[in-house]
Each structure stands twice: as structure tokens, then as C-alpha cells.
Amino acid sequence: MIPFTRRVALGMAAAAMLAPTHSIAQDFSLEGETVTWIVPFSEGGGTDRLTRLLASTLTEHLPGNPNIIVLNQPGGGSVTAANAFHTDAPNDGTTLIMASTSTFLPVLLGSNVAEYDPNDWVAITGFARGATIYGITEELGVGGTDPAADHEALINADIRFGLETPISAEMLDLVSLHLLGIDARVIFGLSSSDAEAAFLRGEMNLNTDNIRSYTGDWGDDPTVNPIWTYGVIGEDGSLLEDPDLPDVPTFQEFYEAAIGEAPSGLGYQLQQALMNAKVMISKAIMLPPGTPDPIRDAYITAMQAVLQDPEVVAALPREVGSMPLNFGSETQRAIAAGTSMDPEVRDWANAFLMENYDTSLD
Amino acid sequence: MLDAALVALSQLSDPTTLLALIAGVVMGLLVGILPGLGGTAGLALLLPFVFGMDPTPALAMMIGLTAVTTTSDTFPSVLMGIPGTSGSQATVMDGFPMAKRGEGTRALSAAFVSSLFGGIFGAFVLSFAVVAAKPIILSIGFGEQFMLVVLALSMVGILTGINVWKGLAACALGLMLGALGAAPLSGVQRATFGTDYLLDPLPLVIVGLAMFATPEIIDLLRRQSTISQTGKLGSGWLKGLRDWASNWWLSLRCAVIGCIVGALPGLGGSVVDWIAYGHAIQTTKNREKYGTGDVRGVVAPESANNAKEGGALVPTLLLGIPGSGSMAILLGGLLIIGIDPGVEMVTDHLDLVYVIIWSLALANVLGAGIAFVLAPQIAKLTTVRYVLLAPFMFGIIFFAAFQATRGWGDLIALFLLSVLGVYMKRFGWPRPALLIGFVLAENVESSVYQTVALYGATFLQRPVVIVLLILTLLSVAAAVFYKTTHHDPMTEDSPYKSTGLGPQWVFFAGVVAFTLYILLDAQSYNQLTGLYPTVAACVGLACLVPLGLNMAFRRTPGATFFDAEHGSGAPGDECRSAEFFLGLLLGMLLLSSLVGYVLGIALFIFLFLWKWAEVKSHFAALGAIAFVLFLGILSDQLTLRYPTGLLQGYLGVDLPWPLQ
Incomplete structure (x- = not known):
């Protein structure tokens, strides 16, 4: 169900050209080198933790066992570091970046501060991470068993929903609610931990988070119910249930049960592009533009080994949940889908933002 | 509970x-002493080691570090007038004048006992709070947070200095500086002056250094040969202890404030020292002595800033919601060692909670002990010729x-704001008022909007809001009724003279121009983005107009x-002007833009020592080399890349460690 756009086509073409040849250049070695792994966020956050978890094992699997250092370059929600990475990073395999949704989203939304195109970067591995929207059962009257009844309840409920800004990864939730005709009182200026605190206090009664945080904080709390997940896009392009919350309907299933037909139209295309950016490319390990194939292939091979390391396997669900990983061209395709939007979809997004939040993407 | 505590x-x-x-404590003391590095940077430093460690030692190390940064940050605050972390900015106000008077040891001693007491008190409170505080924390909603911010802002009243309009205008200037960069409610970049740097708001550490550090260093360079005017150190150990003992009640009150501010959402830890300092002025006698080296002005913030850590751990452990930047990293560290904080932690892993509490208490004892032992040596710096220290x-x-965002923008921002700080000092604009306004800016903007959007005026019916409202009114009343009487003579032979106003008008015009720019810029955004800067700028103008009228029409x-x-x-004609030293700093930055920060600062130190301090050239070179090694070691430990210049950029020269 990935909207097939020019950029997707280009991405796929590029991916096809870059497909592993299985004749990895034997002479590529990083012996004695120092590899700098840029984390465009501060220490201790999710992206940083995942990077550090992988970095210690990666060195064992790279040819020449280089020394790997993790370099945190926070600023502008990863945009500052990404701008510098795009223009300055050497493409000899000594510099890589751990990009995240925050890196891809400004490109999807056409923000003028992002002076990079991640489709030029060379993807190694992508990490999908599920997301869900959940609410206080009693206040919203959602039972989590019958989407049609839940939908009815949500339309009549006084929903209070806290998030950071209208133009952010949480735009996915705003668009999804809008498509379902659900009105919510939206309070801005709340980071995800502020929003969670307000939800905990009962000042908010609807919240959104990644699956890992949701199950950790609320998984066994009967007063809080997940309403839908955003699912995961399978290999054949169809939307599947979230592996961590298989019993919760995906947004599409919820929509079909509530409205009586499958979601479609420009708004839905926007929803899918945002879902791609937020869920499918939650994190991605990337090399700079123009990195030669042998280097890319060496990294893919190494990363595949890292992700089978028992210690990493044990710790990974804690960080990203249990969604399937993707590599190389597959990651490149997901990035293409999550960073491009047709002009009509963009117009729809602008009208939506202007009408509801007095703002636009331009 | 007792079982778990003993286990x-x-x-x-x-x-x-x-x-x-112990390793954590030593590391914490080190990062606390270095200005700009605090618990946040220190914990970031530990994270790589935490991987693969057992939970208990990892916890002990991380807590050990967090606990003591606010103990050792007193060294630069008291001895150099440079806030060691943002938690000890208020300590500078009285601690540094004490050091200048030759009472550095006494101030340090009083500060360390206060830190020790505050830290232990924080651990004590934490041990009860983890089982009982949840309902209290959850009762602090948007309305209560809004009133907490208002209460903190009302502290400005007592810190306005002798001219109320200047004080309030300085606060408004802080509120406006806080409006630069990404708006908290919409993410839109406001008043960025076309730079990428302002994609984020200005970093607090830079504003703090620019307000206190640069103006003090320049002032000292101009006036004095050593920091201690007597050139002596004084033996004040016992005196400092007695100072604390006779102010134990103040210390206890401030420790309570520290715990509360640390634990409650809405304020964040970086104003806790100012709130404690303001509280001390509001509630004690002889308030005119504050700011001139009153030991109570050291006891209050130091008691509060160590107690804050115990308080900040409450929501972090109990709810998994970090109350500050360093707590956010600590939370990351906890996740790394496989501990998921939250209510289950208290029920399922009570022993780990007690490991944290014991570590906190023990680290405070160790930290204060080590600081006591080191202090006499370190305090000797105040008797060293200042020209040797200044570079x-x-x-x-x-x-x-540079720690703020690790880019060139940090250095430029520090320089520009330093110019502001130097002239604010010269023209008697209270810098604490600006700082409080700046720290609270984002909270003011978000909490007002969130409260109104969610509750309208009904938030005033909430009981905690009413209590906070009464406290605020008391705080304002204290400021109005007990206004400090000023003892300096105001004659034509004093800084208050009514002629020679040219420079004051230029500075005033600069502030007005900035305010108008913010106002104009704000009009190009929608309400969510533009309302706050509009209001802040209008408040600024409302204070600037009476000040301007006074300046124009007053003749005495x-x-x-x-x-x-x-x-x-005033410094005599034989002294170099402040502009001369600002010029030197600009020169240093220009040099760095050519050869990179490391070589730039090395050359600056060498030239300064050799030409200005008249040190023999080989000793000057030795000083510069030592500093480069210091930077090199830090860059290794902290994985830093220093700002580069044309040499590295366009010419592509790769310099070997530690010169890159």
C-alpha cells in the first residue's frame, strides 16, 4: 500500500542498482581506523541507547575491527547534524549516522531547514517501531473489543490529547483522528514525557506512544485501553497487525469497522506517508552519499551478524519492540516512501493544518 | 521496607x-568543577561504561556522580565568580564577594556543609517519598505548574536591584531571549536572525556564563591583581562551619524548597538556587547585606541545590518521568541496565531503590569530605596574579x-551575550533578573497556554492553586514593603551621576531596538507562535518607557x-577598557576561525601570558601546551570534536591529536 510516487520509483531503481553482488571487495578493511557513528540526539535517549547497544558488537563484525566511537551531535531535532552529515561526511566507511523519524520527517514535510535528502544516503539497516494510540477506558468509554462501538464513543467523548507541535511525528495521530471524524481538544507544547505525565494525572485522556513504552507503562493496566495501532507494512506492501499488540486493530481495520469501507483518498495517502516515516523508518543506520557498494555490503553483512548476537537479540525488544528489521535496498525503499508526498497530498495537508491549527507546511 | 533498606x-x-x-563521586566532582559540565555531561560520560555492568554498581556509580556535581560546582562559583553548573548561579552572588574579601575558605566551608546537609536531607526525603509521594506529584496539574512559575517569577521583585524599572526590563529581556528559536507550542523558528543555530532555544549554560563569568573576568582583569583583594586566603574553616550552624533553620528551609522544586513538574532544577536565594532575602533580617558577601547567600542556594537531586529522583523512579536533563540521562542509564522505572520498581525492586537512596547519602558524605580536603589547595588560586589565570x-x-551544542554557534553566542552581560554590569541592570526571566520563559509560555486551553479561569478554584496564589502575593508584598534601603551615596561623584549619559543611552537604545525587533518578528506568525513574544516584548516596552522618561527628564x-x-x-585611566578585553576575545575567535579552536585558544593563551602578563615566553608556551593537553584529554574522554577553522576546512589539513 505504499503510494507509488516518482521518488519511490527512483528509490527502487537506485536500490536495484545497489543490490548486493555477493562479491564483497576483499580489500575493504577498516583496520586501524576509527569509525565515527553520529547520533544526532543527546545521550541517553532512545536513538542513543540503540546506537550504543549495537556499536559495541559492530566492531567485532566489521573487516579490520575498527575502533567505533559514538558522537552525539544534538540540535534542531537531528536536522543540524543531518545537514552537516549530508555535505561533510567522508564516504569511505569511517562515518555513519543513526537517523530517525525526526530526520526523515522534515524532508517529507518539505521543511526549509532540512538541506539534505536522505534518499541520497546509503542505507544499511532500518528499524521499524510500532506506535499506538490509547485512552482512559472509563472516560472515553472505549472497550477495545468492538471498533464500531469505540468509534461511536470517541465521537461523543470529551477528548483531551496532549502533544508537542502540530507539525511533528504526531501529525499522524491528528490526521488519523480527523479521517475518523473524531474531534479532540488538542493541547500543544507537551513533549512525550510531559504528555505522558499529564495522561497519568488524568488531565489528558488520550495519548500516543511507541509500542514499547505503551506496554511497559500500561500493558497490564485495565483502566487504560489501546484503541488502534498503526500496524506494520509487510514485504508484499500490505498492512499487517503490530506483532507486539496483535489483538489490537490496526488503523485500517478500525476504520473499516467504524465507517464501513476501506480508507482511501488524499487524507489517507498523507496518513500512510506519515505512518511510513513514523513507524517503518523509526531508526535507520545510514552511510553518506556516494559510499561505494563494497563498503555498503560489508556494513550490511556486519550488521546482519550484529543483529544475531545473543546479547543484542535479548536487548533489542526493549528498545524497538519485535518488528522485522530491514536491510539495504529494502530500507532505501522505506525511506523513499516515508520522505515523499504528491503535490495534491501536500495541498490536502496544508488545508487540513490551516483549517484546524492555523498553520501550514509552507 | 526496613529489610530492603538493610539488603x-x-x-x-x-x-x-x-x-x-567512589569512581562516580570523583568523576562527579571533576565535572562539577569544570564550568559548563554538570550532571548531564557527566552521566553521558558514564553511559558507555554502564553497558555490561551489574545493576547495583552501575546504579551506585551513576548516583554517585549526580549527587556531587552540585557540591564541587561551588569551587568556580565562589573562587572565580563563574557558575560551575546552572544550579550554583546564585552562589556567585555572595560567595564571590566573600572570596574577593579574602574569605574564600570560609565561604567554601559553609557551602560544603550546606551541600552535605542538603544532600542527606534529600536522600532522607526520597526514602519516604518513593512510597508516599505519588498522589502529591499527580496533584500538580497545569494550573498548579502555572502558579509555580508565577511564584518563581515573583522572586524577581526582590532581585530587581535599586531601580525597579531596570530590574523588570531586565527580566523582560530574559523572557524575550527565551523566545528566540523553536517555539515550544508550534515548533516554528522565531527570530532566528537567519542562523541554523537558533533552530533550538539559546542554551542556558551560555546565558549563565555570559551574564556572570565574562563580566567578572573582565572586571577583575581591569581592577585587581589577585581575586582576593588582600592577597590572602584567610583561615575560615571553623568559621564556615559555625556560619552554617547559626543558619541551620534557613538551611533546612532551603533544603525543603530544593526537594519540592526538584520533585514537582513545571519549574525544572535550574532555578532552584535562585528560588532559595530569593527566599533567604525575603525571610531574613539585614537584607541589604545580600550581594556584598553575606554567608547566608551561600548557605541558601547550596542547601537547596544538593537537596534537589533527592527530590528530582522521586518522579524519575516512581513514574519513570524525568524531572530534569540529568534525570533524563539517568533514566536512559537505568533502561540500559535493564531497570524500567515506574510504580513496579518500588513494589518489585525496592532493594534497588534503597541502593539509590544509600548511594545518594553516601556520595554526599564522600563528595563533601573530598571537597573539604581539596579546598585549601584550590582556594590558593585566589591569591595568584589574576593575569596569569584570566586566559x-x-x-x-x-x-x-561549546558543550551546549558542540558547534561554532556556541562560541559566537557566548561572545555576543557576553557583550550584553558586560554592559548590563556596567549600567547596573540586574543580571539575576534576566536569568530568571530566561530560565522561566518556556515554562511561562507553555503553562499559561495549557492552563487556559484546558481550564479557562476555573483553574483558580483548585486548592493547591489558591495556596500558591497566596504565597505569590506574600512574596510580592515582601518585595514591596521591605524594599532595601540603599546606602551608597548618590552624588555627582558616584556612578549615579546625572551627566555623561551617552553610553547609557546607547545601551538603552540597543535594548529598545531588540525589543522592537522581537515585537515586529512576532507579528509574522500565527497566534500559537506569535502571542508569547508579542506579550513579552510589550511587557518589556512597558518597563522601558518609564525608564527612558526618567532618564530624559531627571536632572539630579x-x-x-x-x-x-x-x-x-571606577577603574582609573591607567586601566584598559572593557572594550579592549572584549576586543581580545573577538580576536581569539577570529584566530580560531582561521586555525580552529584548539590552536586558536593556545595562541591566545600564549600571547596573553607573554605580551600582557609579561611571562617569559617559554613559560607562556608551557601554559598554552598544558591547556591543549587538557582539551585533548577531555576530547578523548567526552568524544568531542572542537570547532575547526579555515585551516582544517578549506585547506583540509589534518592535525594530529591533540591539535585537531
């Missing part, structure tokens, strides 16, 4: 864990600023006027 104590007495704790101080504050000396270059206390 935890026995875990902590394990040699590995104890060693980890290193400049090097350190620019290094500290008075509090309206102030220029430290006038009067008998």
Missing part, C-alpha cells in the same frame, strides 16, 4: 559497588559554552542612572 546497605558495602560509587578562564568558559543623581565608569570607585 541494599549490604549490597553497597560490596567492594566492587563501593569502588564504583585560562577564557579558554574554559568557551570550552564550557539617582537610581535611574548608573555607570560603573563614573565616580571614585
Whole structure:
């Protein structure tokens, strides 16, 4: 169900050209080198933790066992570091970046501060991470068993929903609610931990988070119910249930049960592009533009080994949940889908933002 | 509960864990001493080691570090007038004048006992709070947070200095500086002056250094040969202890404030020292002594800033919601070692909670003990010729600023804001008022909007809001009724003279121009983005207009006027001007833009020592080399890349460690 756009086509073409040849250049070695792994966020956050978890094992699997250092370059929600990475990073395999949704989203939304195109970067591995929207059962009257009844309840409920800004990864939730005709009182200026605190206090009664945080904080709390997940896009392009919350309907299933037909139209295309950016490319390990194939292939091979390391396997669900990983061209395709939007979809997004939040993407 | 506490104590007495704790404490003391590095940077430093460690020693190490940064940050605050972390900015106000008077040891001693007391008190409160505080924390909603911010802002009243309009205008200037960069409600970039740097708001550490560090260093360079005016150190150890003992009630009150501010959402830890300092002025006698080296002005913030850590751990452990930047990293560290904080932690892993509490208490004892032992040696710095220290101080504050976002923008922002700080000092604009306004800016903007959007006016019916409202009114009343009587003579032979106003008008015009720019810029955004800067700028204008009218029409000396270059206390003609030293700093930055920060600062130190301090050239070179090694070691430990210049950029020269 990935909207097939020019950029997707280009991405796929590029991916096809870059497909592993299985004749990895034997002479590529990083012996004695120092590899700098840029984390465009501060220490201790999710992206940083995942990077550090992988970095210690990666060195064992790279040819020449280089020394790997993790370099945190926070600023502008990863945009500052990404701008510098795009223009300055050497493409000899000594510099890589751990990009995240925050890196891809400004490109999807056409923000003028992002002076990079991640489709030029060379993807190694992508990490999908599920997301869900959940609410206080009693206040919203959602039972989590019958989407049609839940939908009815949500339309009549006084929903209070806290998030950071209208133009952010949480735009996915705003668009999804809008498509379902659900009105919510939206309070801005709340980071995800502020929003969670307000939800905990009962000042908010609807919240959104990644699956890992949701199950950790609320998984066994009967007063809080997940309403839908955003699912995961399978290999054949169809939307599947979230592996961590298989019993919760995906947004599409919820929509079909509530409205009586499958979601479609420009708004839905926007929803899918945002879902791609937020869920499918939650994190991605990337090399700079123009990195030669042998280097890319060496990294893919190494990363595949890292992700089978028992210690990493044990710790990974804690960080990203249990969604399937993707590599190389597959990651490149997901990035293409999550960073491009047709002009009509963009117009729809602008009208939506202007009408509801007095703002636009331009 | 007692069982768990004892089990935890026995875990902590394990040699590995104890060693980890000591390592954490030593690291914490080091990052606390270095201005700009605090608990946040220190914990970031530990994270790589935490991977693969057992939970108990890892916890002991991380807590050990967090606990003591606010103990050792007193060294630069008291001895150099440079806030060691943002938690000890208020300590500078009275601690540094004490050091200048030759009472550095006494101030340090009082500060360390206060830190020790505050830290232990925080651990004590934490041990009860983890089982009982949840309902209290959850009762602090948007309305309560809004009132907390208002209460904190009302502290400005007592810190406005002798001219109310200048004080309020300085606060408004802080509120406007806080409006630069990404708006908290919409993410839209406001008033960025076309730079990428302002994609984020200005970093607090840079504003703090620019307000306090640079103006003090320059002032000292101009006036004095050593920091201690007597050139002596004084033996004040016992005196400092007695100072604390006779102010134990103040210390206890401030420790309570520290715990509360740390634990409650809405304010964040970085204003806790100012709130404690304001509280001390509001509730004690002889308030005119504050700011001139009153030991109570040291006891209050130091008691509060160590107690804050115990308080901040409450929501972090209990709810998994970090109350500050360093707590956010600690939370990351906890996740790394497989602990998921939240209510289950208290029910399922109570022993680990007690490991944290014991570590916190023990680390405070160790930290204060080590600080006591080191203090006499370190305090000797105040008797060293200041020209020998100054270039290193400049090097350190620019290094500290660079920690904020690790880019060139940090150095430029520090320089520009330093110019503001230097002239605010010269023209008697209270810098604490600006700082409080700046720190609270984002909270003011978000909490007002969130409260109104969610509750309208009904938030005033909430009981906690009413209590906070009464406290605020009391705080304002204290400021109005007990206004400090001023003892400086206001004559034509003082800084308050009514002639020679040219420079004051230029500065005033600059502030007005900035305010108008913010106002104009704000009009190009929608309400969510533009309303706050509009209001802040209008408040600024409302304070600037009466000030301007006063300046224009008053003919006699008075509090309206102030220029430290006038009067008998001013530096004589033989002193170089402040502009000369600002020029040197600009020169250093230009040099760095050519050859990179490391070589730039090395050359600056060498030239400064050799030409200005008239040190023999080989000793000057030795000083510069030592500083480069210091930067090199830090870059290794902290994985830093210093700002590069044309040499590295366009010419592509790869310099070897530690010169890159």
C-alpha cells in the first residue's frame, strides 16, 4: 500500500542498482581506523541507547575491527547534524549516522531547514517501531473489543490529547483522528514525557506512544485501553497487525469497522506517508552519499551478524519492540516512501493544518 | 521496607559497588568543577561504561556522580565568580564577594556543609517519598505548574536591584531571549536572525556564563591583581562551619524548597538556587547585606541545590518521568541496565531503590569530605596574579559554552551575550533578573497556554492553586514593603551621576531596538507562535518607557542612572577598557576561525601570558601546551570534536591529536 510516487520509483531503481553482488571487495578493511557513528540526539535517549547497544558488537563484525566511537551531535531535532552529515561526511566507511523519524520527517514535510535528502544516503539497516494510540477506558468509554462501538464513543467523548507541535511525528495521530471524524481538544507544547505525565494525572485522556513504552507503562493496566495501532507494512506492501499488540486493530481495520469501507483518498495517502516515516523508518543506520557498494555490503553483512548476537537479540525488544528489521535496498525503499508526498497530498495537508491549527507546511 | 533498606546497605558495602560509587563521586566532582559540565555531561560520560555492568554498581556509580556535581560546582562559583553548573548561579552572588574579601575558605566551608546537609536531607526525603509521594506529584496539574512559575517569577521583585524599572526590563529581556528559536507550542523558528543555530532555544549554560563569568573576568582583569583583594586566603574553616550552624533553620528551609522544586513538574532544577536565594532575602533580617558577601547567600542556594537531586529522583523512579536533563540521562542509564522505572520498581525492586537512596547519602558524605580536603589547595588560586589565570578562564568558559551544542554557534553566542552581560554590569541592570526571566520563559509560555486551553479561569478554584496564589502575593508584598534601603551615596561623584549619559543611552537604545525587533518578528506568525513574544516584548516596552522618561527628564543623581565608569570607585585611566578585553576575545575567535579552536585558544593563551602578563615566553608556551593537553584529554574522554577553522576546512589539513 505504499503510494507509488516518482521518488519511490527512483528509490527502487537506485536500490536495484545497489543490490548486493555477493562479491564483497576483499580489500575493504577498516583496520586501524576509527569509525565515527553520529547520533544526532543527546545521550541517553532512545536513538542513543540503540546506537550504543549495537556499536559495541559492530566492531567485532566489521573487516579490520575498527575502533567505533559514538558522537552525539544534538540540535534542531537531528536536522543540524543531518545537514552537516549530508555535505561533510567522508564516504569511505569511517562515518555513519543513526537517523530517525525526526530526520526523515522534515524532508517529507518539505521543511526549509532540512538541506539534505536522505534518499541520497546509503542505507544499511532500518528499524521499524510500532506506535499506538490509547485512552482512559472509563472516560472515553472505549472497550477495545468492538471498533464500531469505540468509534461511536470517541465521537461523543470529551477528548483531551496532549502533544508537542502540530507539525511533528504526531501529525499522524491528528490526521488519523480527523479521517475518523473524531474531534479532540488538542493541547500543544507537551513533549512525550510531559504528555505522558499529564495522561497519568488524568488531565489528558488520550495519548500516543511507541509500542514499547505503551506496554511497559500500561500493558497490564485495565483502566487504560489501546484503541488502534498503526500496524506494520509487510514485504508484499500490505498492512499487517503490530506483532507486539496483535489483538489490537490496526488503523485500517478500525476504520473499516467504524465507517464501513476501506480508507482511501488524499487524507489517507498523507496518513500512510506519515505512518511510513513514523513507524517503518523509526531508526535507520545510514552511510553518506556516494559510499561505494563494497563498503555498503560489508556494513550490511556486519550488521546482519550484529543483529544475531545473543546479547543484542535479548536487548533489542526493549528498545524497538519485535518488528522485522530491514536491510539495504529494502530500507532505501522505506525511506523513499516515508520522505515523499504528491503535490495534491501536500495541498490536502496544508488545508487540513490551516483549517484546524492555523498553520501550514509552507 | 526496613529489610530492603538493610539488603541494599549490604549490597553497597560490596567492594566492587563501593569502588564504583567512589569512581562516580570523583568523576562527579571533576565535572562539577569544570564550568559548563554538570550532571548531564557527566552521566553521558558514564553511559558507555554502564553497558555490561551489574545493576547495583552501575546504579551506585551513576548516583554517585549526580549527587556531587552540585557540591564541587561551588569551587568556580565562589573562587572565580563563574557558575560551575546552572544550579550554583546564585552562589556567585555572595560567595564571590566573600572570596574577593579574602574569605574564600570560609565561604567554601559553609557551602560544603550546606551541600552535605542538603544532600542527606534529600536522600532522607526520597526514602519516604518513593512510597508516599505519588498522589502529591499527580496533584500538580497545569494550573498548579502555572502558579509555580508565577511564584518563581515573583522572586524577581526582590532581585530587581535599586531601580525597579531596570530590574523588570531586565527580566523582560530574559523572557524575550527565551523566545528566540523553536517555539515550544508550534515548533516554528522565531527570530532566528537567519542562523541554523537558533533552530533550538539559546542554551542556558551560555546565558549563565555570559551574564556572570565574562563580566567578572573582565572586571577583575581591569581592577585587581589577585581575586582576593588582600592577597590572602584567610583561615575560615571553623568559621564556615559555625556560619552554617547559626543558619541551620534557613538551611533546612532551603533544603525543603530544593526537594519540592526538584520533585514537582513545571519549574525544572535550574532555578532552584535562585528560588532559595530569593527566599533567604525575603525571610531574613539585614537584607541589604545580600550581594556584598553575606554567608547566608551561600548557605541558601547550596542547601537547596544538593537537596534537589533527592527530590528530582522521586518522579524519575516512581513514574519513570524525568524531572530534569540529568534525570533524563539517568533514566536512559537505568533502561540500559535493564531497570524500567515506574510504580513496579518500588513494589518489585525496592532493594534497588534503597541502593539509590544509600548511594545518594553516601556520595554526599564522600563528595563533601573530598571537597573539604581539596579546598585549601584550590582556594590558593585566589591569591595568584589574576593575569596569569584570566586566559585560562577564557579558554574554559568557551570550552564550557561549546558543550551546549558542540558547534561554532556556541562560541559566537557566548561572545555576543557576553557583550550584553558586560554592559548590563556596567549600567547596573540586574543580571539575576534576566536569568530568571530566561530560565522561566518556556515554562511561562507553555503553562499559561495549557492552563487556559484546558481550564479557562476555573483553574483558580483548585486548592493547591489558591495556596500558591497566596504565597505569590506574600512574596510580592515582601518585595514591596521591605524594599532595601540603599546606602551608597548618590552624588555627582558616584556612578549615579546625572551627566555623561551617552553610553547609557546607547545601551538603552540597543535594548529598545531588540525589543522592537522581537515585537515586529512576532507579528509574522500565527497566534500559537506569535502571542508569547508579542506579550513579552510589550511587557518589556512597558518597563522601558518609564525608564527612558526618567532618564530624559531627571536632572539630579539617582537610581535611574548608573555607570560603573563614573565616580571614585571606577577603574582609573591607567586601566584598559572593557572594550579592549572584549576586543581580545573577538580576536581569539577570529584566530580560531582561521586555525580552529584548539590552536586558536593556545595562541591566545600564549600571547596573553607573554605580551600582557609579561611571562617569559617559554613559560607562556608551557601554559598554552598544558591547556591543549587538557582539551585533548577531555576530547578523548567526552568524544568531542572542537570547532575547526579555515585551516582544517578549506585547506583540509589534518592535525594530529591533540591539535585537531
